[in-house]
Amino acid sequence: MATLKQKISLVIVIFSAIICITVPFIMGISSVKIFHRKNSSIFKSMNDSLRVKYEITFSSDKQVFPLFPTLLNSIYSNLGLGEYANVHIIAMPDVTPSDYSMLSKLNDELGFSEKLTLIFYPFTYKIKYKQTLKHVSEATMCRLLLPEMIDKRIDKILYVDTDAIVNHSLR
Template identity: 25%
Template sequence: MKLHSNSAEKANINYNINRQLSDVRDDDVSAEIDICLTFDRNFIPHAAVTLLSATRAIGKRCQLNVHVICSSDIGDEEHHAFETLSPHAKITWYEVDTSRFERLPDNREHISLATYIRLLIPETLCPVVQKVIYLDCDTILTDRLYDLWSTNLDGAPIAAAPDEGGQTHAKRLKLIDSSFYFNAGVLVFDLEAIDSNWFAEEVARVVARDDVDLHLQDQDILNLLFEAKAHKLDLRWNANTRLYTPNDLRPAYTPIEAEAAMLFPGILHFTDRRKPWTENCNHPLRDLYWELRNQTLWRETLSQQLLRNVKDLLRNRFSKSRRLVNMNY
């Protein structure tokens, strides 16, 4: 997507995000909102960023219930450190054995088997809540969470936004025409509409299929499970990295939808393997991650921050991928 000016558009998007969040602070809507995060020990700092962003995306009269489904390698000290991020949120921990995923596809270097934990949401949370928003731990909320929470699913068991390579992946999985391939990084589950036993059986059935390549792991599994059953969310609730960087994949959304989501993101999702915490990240809004992380116990030291800034300046000047972003963004 060609934009007028890198610096001007970036400033415009940051202004939009700040305006959206300032409106949240004055929000007097009263609601109880349930969200779910899933991660292992390696992802705690990034989960902390997502949680902190969620706390600033709810009004003063909203209650945030955080359901953390995690691996068994997270200790009590880390539990406590995580909980101090949001003293007003109610955090409930559910520990699971990730060894049950060892036979599932493990084909992407930057994705661990912990990605499959989200497949345990129905069996873990169906007895506890009726509805829950799942958030990947590489997401940042940039608008009022209640607006997503109050989305009408029109009877669908799940809601999700179209994926950045949606047409490509729908063809790969041979999805029917009435379906769309969605990104699984932001999901709204209507748990009353999902039988947890059926869900577990269907996961096993999909994994056993030999006519599809589950290249995108649990995301592919969820798309096959909910083929033609998912409610389509506005793309701004899962504003992926490829909205801001060059992309050769065929998305499942229009250029008009892409531009609206890019300018007014409700949730930023760093979908590329180049995450904000990696040196080669070329996302123009990567600093939003560090602004939040440096408010947590996993903050950078001053020397680490200075070193990152210097490296960032050098990459802006000499990195081919950064130059491509500047040309297209």
């Protein structure tokens, strides 16, 4: 038979455990992994009000397409809590659907798809461009047509060169 002192101690331990479990929910700390539930209505409403969505674009031909994982990693690594990005990729004709698929799969496998949404735009325009400088390709020039190619509802978009690295927050 437990003594009164033991019963009081047990009640205190149980009460402390309840407080430890409920405080993160009350305080709104959704970043604590043990409490994080992506589809929970508490976190959904909290995240929607704090959500910051960036629109980022870059263009690529087959030659620089392999640089994308590094660029995506640098963007993902510098997104804070509640920050997300739509990544609009302008792909020249030499970039194939299997390249899109490979990059999307890598985005998922590395966990980037939690914050990065990849949107591919096959470049189908015919432009008259004579490449006078070796490093300035047709893919580089297609940024001039971004207003024609990207969703018209987007009022701001950040163009990033494919060989760039994001070192700080986009804020």
